[in-house]
Amino acid sequence: MAKFQFTGIEQSILAITIIITLGSFIYEVWRRLRIVLKGRDSLPFDHFGARAWRVFKEVFLHEKVIKDRFWPGLMHALVFWGFIVFGLVTIDHFAIGFGHPLMNEQVHRYYSYIVIPFSIFVLFGIGSLTYRRFISRPKALGKISPTSGLVAFFISVLMITYLLGETDLDPMVWRINWWIHSLIILAFLFLIPRSKHLHLVLSPINIFFKPFQLPEHTAVNIDLEGSEDELDTMLSDLTQMTKNQTLDVFSCVECGRCIDVCPANRGGGLLDPKNHFILDLREPLLKKGNVDVLSEINVEAGWECTTCQACTEVCPVGNHVEKSDEIRRLEVLVEGKVPQEYQKLFMNLQESGNTEGRSDSPLAERLPTYTPDKEYVLWLGCFARYELDPNFTKSVENFANILDVAGITYGVLQKEHCSGDPANRLGDKLTYNMLREHNMELLKEATKVVTLCPHCALNLEKEYSKYSKVNYDVSHHTQVIAELIEEGRIEVKKGSNGKVTYHDPCNLSRMLDEVDAPRVAINAATDDFFELEESGRNTLCCGAGGGLWWKKETKGRTHLVRAEQVVDSSADTVVTGCNFCYGMMNQGLKPLTPEGRSEIQVKDVADIVVENMVSKTHSK
Amino acid sequence: MKIAVLIKQVPGSDSSLPIQNDASWINEEAITYVMNESDNYALEEALQIREQNGNGEVVVISLGPDRVQKVIREGLAKGADRGIQINVDSVGAVDPLVNASLIADAIKEEKFDIVFSGLQSDDLGMGQTGIILGEMLGMSTASLVMETEISDGRIKVKRELEAGYFQWVTMDLPSSITIQSGLNTPRYPSLKGIMGAKKKEINVLTPEVGQSKQSMEKVYIPQSDKQTVMIDGSADQIVEKLVETFRNDIKVI
Numbered sequence: 057m058a059k060f061q062f063t064g065i066e067q068s069i070l071a072i073t074i075i076i077t078l079g080s081f082i083y084e085v086w087r088r089l090r091i092v093l094k095g096r097d098s099l100p101f102d103h104f105g106a107r108a109w110r111v112f113k114e115v116f117l118h119e120k121v122i123k124d125r126f127w128p129g130l131m132h133a134l135v136f137w138g139f140i141v142f143g144l145v146t147i148d149h150f151a152i153g154f155g156h157p158l159m160n161e162q163v164h165r166y167y168s169y170i171v172i173p174f175s176i177f178v179l180f181g182i183g184s185l186t187y188r189r190f191i192s193r194p195k196a197l198g199k200i201s202p203t204s205g206l207v208a209f210f211i212s213v214l215m216i217t218y219l220l221g222e223t224d225l226d227p228m229v230w231r232i233n234w235w236i237h238s239l240i241i242l243a244f245l246f247l248i249p250r251s252k253h254l255h256l257v258l259s260p261i262n263i264f265f266k267p268f269q270l271p272e273h274t275a276v277n278i279d280l281e282g283s284e285d286e287l288d289t290m291l292s293d294l295t296q297m298t299k300n301q302t303l304d305v306f307s308c309v310e311c312g313r314c315i316d317v318c319p320a321n322r323g324g325g326l327l328d329p330k331n332h333f334i335l336d337l338r339e340p341l342l343k344k345g346n347v348d349v350l351s352e353i354n355v356e357a358g359w360e361c362t363t364c365q366a367c368t369e370v371c372p373v374g375n376h377v378e379k380s381d382e383i384r385r386l387e388v389l390v391e392g393k394v395p396q397e398y399q400k401l402f403m404n405l406q407e408s409g410n411t412e413g414r415s416d417s418p419l420a421e422r423l424p425t426y427t428p429d430k431e432y433v434l435w436l437g438c439f440a441r442y443e444l445d446p447n448f449t450k451s452v453e454n455f456a457n458i459l460d461v462a463g464i465t466y467g468v469l470q471k472e473h474c475s476g477d478p479a480n481r482l483g484d485k486l487t488y489n490m491l492r493e494h495n496m497e498l499l500k501e502a503t504k505v506v507t508l509c510p511h512c513a514l515n516l517e518k519e520y521s522k523y524s525k526v527n528y529d530v531s532h533h534t535q536v537i538a539e540l541i542e543e544g545r546i547e548v549k550k551g552s553n554g555k556v557t558y559h560d561p562c563n564l565s566r567m568l569d570e571v572d573a574p575r576v577a578i579n580a581a582t583d584d585f586f587e588l589e590e591s592g593r594n595t596l597c598c599g600a601g602g603g604l605w606w607k608k609e610t611k612g613r614t615h616l617v618r619a620e621q622v623v624d625s626s627a628d629t630v631v632t633g634c635n636f637c638y639g640m641m642n643q644g645l646k647p648l649t650p651e652g653r654s655e656i657q658v659k660d661v662a663d664i665v666v667e668n669m670v671s672k673t674h675s676k
Numbered sequence: 677m678k679i680a681v682l683i684k685q686v687p688g689s690d691s692s693l694p695i696q697n698d699a700s701w702i703n704e705e706a707i708t709y710v711m712n713e714s715d716n717y718a719l720e721e722a723l724q725i726r727e728q729n730g731n732g733e734v735v736v737i738s739l740g741p742d743r744v745q746k747v748i749r750e751g752l753a754k755g756a757d758r759g760i761q762i763n764v765d766s767v768g769a770v771d772p773l774v775n776a777s778l779i780a781d782a783i784k785e786e787k788f789d790i791v792f793s794g795l796q797s798d799d800l801g802m803g804q805t806g807i808i809l810g811e812m813l814g815m816s817t818a819s820l821v822m823e824t825e826i827s828d829g830r831i832k833v834k835r836e837l838e839a840g841y842f843q844w845v846t847m848d849l850p851s852s853i854t855i856q857s858g859l860n861t862p863r864y865p866s867l868k869g870i871m872g873a874k875k876k877e878i879n880v881l882t883p884e885v886g887q888s889k890q891s892m893e894k895v896y897i898p899q900s901d902k903q904t905v906m907i908d909g910s911a912d913q914i915v916e917k918l919v920e921t922f923r924n925d926i927k928v929i
Contacts, residue, residue, distance in 0.1 A: 280871065287871055392754070392866035399864050404690070407708040413690035415708060486867065 062153055070153050070238065077242040084249030085257060088306045088342075095299035095347045097274065099265050107264050115260045116140075120372040124313055124594075128188055134181030135211065139256075141174045145218065146241060153238065168222055175215040182211045196312025198330070203251045210244050213237075255309040255373050262307040263374035265300055270365045270567050273381040274298065275522040276389070276485035294386055297337070297347040304375040305341060308334045314367035314377045319597040320360040323614030327357040329367040333379040350382045358383035359395065362614065363481050363602030364562040369593055380602060384483030394484075397608045402484050405491060409473035410438045411606065417441040419449050423456060426467030426502070432459070432536075433502045433528075434466045435516065437509035437635065438474050444605075445639035451660035455508060455533050458666060462545040464536075466506070469498055477511040480519060482603040492520055502528045506536050508660065510563035510634045511601075518567070532564060534633045534661045538573035541580050541665075548580040551668035553657070554628025556582045559618065559641065560595035561634030569593075574633045577661050581668040588625055596621065598632075598640035605636055619644030622656060629657040631664055677732035677826070679722040680783060681756065682793035682806060684712040685740055685747045689798065699894045704743075711747045714794025718855040720862040721824060722792050723755045733757045737783065739764060739775055745878060752873035753865035759878040764885050770800070771888040776808035782881050784813055790831065791852040795820055803854070810852025818845055819854045 062070070101107075113119045118136060122129035144167065148158045159167060186208040189197060217237040225233060248254055276294070279286060297305075312330050320327040332354045340349040361380035368377045387393045394402070404413035420441055426433050438444070440452045459466050476491035495516070499505065505528050507513050517530035540546045558578055565571050571592045579585055590596045599615030619641060622630050630645075632638045641658040649655060659667075687693060687702070688710045694703040719736065726732040736751035738744040739762045748759035762782050783791075791810065796803035803819070810817035816831075822842070823834035832846040836856055865873075907917045922929045 278867065284871070287867065291867065388864060389867045392864045392869060394864035396861065399862070402864070403710055404688070407688055407710055408691070413688045413708060413710075415692045415706065486870070 061155055067154055070150070073239075073242055074150070077245045081245050081249055085254070088249070088254070091341050091345060091347060092299050092302040092306070095302040096293065096296050097298045097300070099299050099303075100267070103268065106268070110266070111260055111264050114263050114372070114374065120370070124370055124372075128185060131181040131184040131188075134177040135185070138174045138178035138181070138215075141171055142178075142214075142218075145171055149234075149237060149241070153234070172219065172222065175218050179212060179215045182208050182215075194312075196315045196330075198310065198312060201252075201310070203247065203253070206247065207244070207251075207253055210240050210247075213240050214244075252308065252310045255307055258303065258307040259309070259373035262303050265303065266374035267300065267376055269518060270368055270376075271363065271378055271381065272300075272376055276385060276489075277523065278389075278486050278489055280486075291390055292348070294382075294390060295348045295350045297341075297350060297382075301376065301379070302341065302347055304377070305334055305337045307373045308338075308375060309373050310335065311372065313370045313372065314375075317366040317370050317594075317596070319362050319364060319366065319599060319617060320357075320612060320614050322596075323599070323612035323617050325357075325360045325612035325614055326354075327360040329361075329377050332357040333367070333377050334375065350379070351386055353379055353383035355383060355387060355393075358387070360612070360614070361602050362562075362597045362599060362604050364597035365566045366562070366594075366597065369566050381481065381483065384481075385485055386483070388483040389485060394482075395607070397606055398482055398484075398603065401478060401482075401603070401606045402487050405474055405476075405479055405484075405487050409491065409494065410442060411474055411478060412438060412442040412444070414442050419443070419452060420468050420470060420472070423452075424467045426469050428501045430465040430467045431504060432464065432466040433499065433505045434459075434468050435475075435505050435507035435509070435512055435530075436468055436472060437507060437512040439509060439635035439639070441472070445635070445642055447642060447658075448635050448638055448660070451635075451638070451662050452508060454660070454666040455537075455662035458537060458540065458546060458662060458669070461669065461671060462540045464540075471498055473498075475509075475512040475515040476519075477515045478603040478606065480515060481601070489523070492523060496520065496524065496526075499528055504528060505530045506533055507531075508533045508635060508662070510561050510568060511636065514563050514567050532568060532570060532573070532633065534564070534574040534577055535570060537661060537665055538576040541577060546665075547670040548577075548665055548668050549670055550583045551581060553582050553659075553664060553667075554584065555626050556585050556629045556631060556664070557588050557622070557625060557627040558585070558591070558631045558633075559588065559598065559622065559637055560591055560593075561632060561637045562595060562597050562601055564633050565593050565595050574631070574661050577665050578631050581664045582629075586626070588621060590621070598634075598637040598644075600636040600640045605639070615640060616644055616648065619648055623648045623650075623653065627656055628654065629659055629664070631659045631661055633661050635660075677725060677729050677790070678786070678788050679725060679732065679734050680786070680788040680791045681715070681719045681722045681734060681736050681751065682779065682791065682809075683715045683719065683736050683738045683747050683751055684794070684797045684799075685709045685738060685744045686712045686797055686799040693897075695895050695897070699896060700892055701895055709743060709746070711750055712794050712797050712799075714796065714798075714855055714857045716794070716862045717857050717859055718792035718794050719751055719754060719756065720860045721855055722790070723863070724860060725790075725824070725826060726755075735760060735786070735788075737762065737779060739778060741765060748878055749873050750865065752876045752878075753869040754863055755869060756876075758876055761878055761880045763880055763882045770892055771890045772802045772804040772808055774886055774888050776805050776812060777886065778883055779805070779809050780812040781883060787850075789849045789851075791815065791850075793852070793854050795854040795856050806852050806854040813850070813852070816847035816849070816851040817853070818847065818851070820856050821853050822856050822859045824853070 118133040121132055151158050189204055217233050220233050248256060314329040315321050318327060318329050336352055337349050340352045358380045363380055365378055371377055401411055404411055408415060420436060440448055443449055473491050473494045476488040479488040505516060510532055513530050513532050517526055520526050541548055558574055560571060596618045598618045630641055632641060638658060638660055645656050688708045691708045694706050696703050722734045726734050734756040735758055736748050736756045737760045738748050745761055748761060752759055762778050793806035807817045807819055818833050818835055820836045821833045822836050825832040829849055830846055831849055831851050835843045837843055907914050
C-alpha cells in the first residue's frame, strides 16, 4: 500500500517510461502481426465454440504443457497461473504510482491472501525451471539461452519485491522497492516481443487458430492448360507461408518437445523440427518483412521427415510444426531436384498408376469386383495389391472373410490406381492430381469405401476433399470390424495370443483420429492386452511414412526405433492397423530380437479377429 | 556446343511382358514404357555440359512409333531444346546397324559436336547403336563412359574397364559417346519445364527402312526349375564342397 504520495517528477518519469516501453512493445508486436497478415489464406473462425474450448483447456488448464512433461509442465503452470493472479496486482501497482489505487486497503489485504501464496508458487516454479534449464539441461532445450536466465531473474525479483512490498517496510525502502518492481515489469515488457516470451501474447491466439485436421497443407491445383502468368503465380504462391504458419513461427516457445518426439531425429537423422520447420524461418520473415520464405527450409532435413505429425501433435503453443510438404513441393515442382529412388517411384505412378510399376495384381483378380449394387468398395492400395509384404495378402483375405461372415457385400476396383499418398507427401502434386482425378472418376458411383491402408483412407477422403467434393464415406477396416463386433454381426472369442500390444499407425491415430476401434477389436480377441509406452495419438512412427518406405538409403535408424521399442516390451504379439507399419514390423523385429527372446508375431487387426472368430454360416 | 542425345523408350523393368501369339515380339499394348535408364544419364550429361558452357543446343532423338514422343517430351521437359522422332515401326528396332543408319541419315546435316547415348538399352541390350553411328558419321567414339571433360575442341573421357580398372582417353570432336549409368544425378522435370516443353518443336521424320541384317526368331520366357543337392559331411567338408560347387558348377565365385 502506498505509504506516501509520489512526487510529480517521479510520476512524469514513470509516465514517460511506460509510454516508451508500451509503445515499443506495441510496435514490435505489430511489426510481426503485419507480416502474419501478409500470409496466404485467412485465419479460421469456424467451430468457434470448439476453438474457444481448446484455448481454455490448452492455455488456462495447460493440458498439453503438463501432459507430455509432467513436472516441468506443472512448474510452468504455477508460473502461468501466478501471472494471471498478478494481472490485477500489476495494474494496481502502477495505479498506486499515480496516486489512484484501484483497491482500498481492505480489498488489497484480502486479495493479497490469494496473491501471496501464488507468488511463492511462482518462485518455486521458476526456481525449478531455472534448475532444469541451466543445470540439468535436457538436449531438446538446445543452447543455453541468456534471455531465459534474464526472464527467470526478472520473475524472481518481481515476486520478491512484491512480497517485500506487503511487509512493514521503512517508507524509503518501500519506495525503492516499488521502483525496482516497476522497472522490472517495464523491462519485461520490452523483452517479451523480442524473444520467445512473445508466446505469452501469441500462444492463446495461435491455439485458437490451430487447424483441427492434420496435416494441413494448402492444396496445389495445377492447370497444365493455363497461361504462363498463371503458372508463375502458382509457383510463387508455393514459397508463401499462410497466416497460420507465420503466426506459428512467432509463437514458438523453443521448448523442443517436437525434437523429443521426432522419429527422424530419434533415429539419428539430421531433422530438427524446431529449427528446420519453425525457427529457421523467423529471421527471414523479419528481415524480408514478407512471407515468401518457405525455400529457407533445410532441404535434406525436409526429405527425412516421415510426415507423422508427432511434432504438431505435441506442440504446446498450437503450432502446425511439420513443413516437409512445403519444402518438398518446392524441390519437386520448382527445382526439379528429386532423389533418384523417388524419381523412379513418380515415374511408376505416372506410367502404371501404382508405386511398383506393375501391370497386374493376382490378389485383386482373386477378390470380387465392385459393382454399384454392392455396399462397399474394398480399396486395396498398392501395398496390398502388389504384395509389398507378401504376408499382408493374408490380412486382406482375412478382412474379406470377416465381411463375408457378416454378410456384407463388397468388391475391389480392378482399375484402382494409387491413392496418391506417396506423391502427395513427397511433393509431386502434379502426379498426385493425376492419380486423384483417375480415382475420383472411378469412385463416381461409390457411396462407401473401406480400406486396410490408413494412408489411402486419409487421401481418398480428407485430402481429396481439399480439391473437390467427395461423395463417398471412407472407413478404415478396423472401424468396420469394431462396428460388426459391437452389433454382434460377428462373434469373437478371447483366445490365447500371449501378451498382445497394439502399435498405433500415425495416419490412423493422429490424422484420422481413430484410436478406439482397433482396441475394441483386439480386446474382443484377447484378454491379455497392454499398451506401449507411446500409444494413441502420442504414438511413434514406424519409419515408413512420408514416402520413406521407398527410400533406399537412410543415414539414421528412423526405421528401427519403433521396432526396438516393441522388442523391448514384453509383447508376444504386436498388432498393427496399417500395411506399412505391418511391413516395417515384419522387417525390423526379427533382426532386432535378441537370442533367447521369443519371436514376436506381427498381425493386422483383421488377422487377430479372424483367428478368434466363431464362424457363422456365410449369409452371402 | 551442339549435342544430340539418343533416347530409347523401353518397357518398364517391373512391367509384365506378355508375348505375342506368334512369338515374334512382346505385346506392346499391354506394356508400360519408360525412358531407357542409361539414356537418362546421357541426357543429364548433355544438359550439364550446355549449362556449364552457358550456350549450345541439346537435341533429343528417338526412334520408334508415336509412343516415343512421350520420352522426347520428357527430355524436352528436363531442358532439351528440341526433339526429333524417327518414325519407324518398333519391330524394325531389332538391328543396331539399321537403327544407326536411320539416325545417321536423319542427323548428318546437323553437324553435332557430340552424340551421347546410353551404353545399352534395357530391353535388347545390344550396346552398339551409338558406336556404329559414330563410325558412320566419321566421329571419334568411346563406350562405357563414366566422366567427361571438354576443353579446346577435345573431349577427355573416363572409361570403365574390367575388374575395377579405368581408362582416360582424349579424343577430337565430333565424338559419339555411350554413357554408363550413375555418372551424374539426373534431374526431375520441373513444372516450368513441363509447361515449356509443350512449345518446343518435335520434328517427325518418316524414312524408308532398309533390310535388317538380323531378325527375331522367337521370343519366349526362359524355363526355370529348381534342383536341390544335399551335401553331407563335417562342417569343413561341407564348406569345401560348397566352394567347389559355387566355383565349378554354378560359377558364381
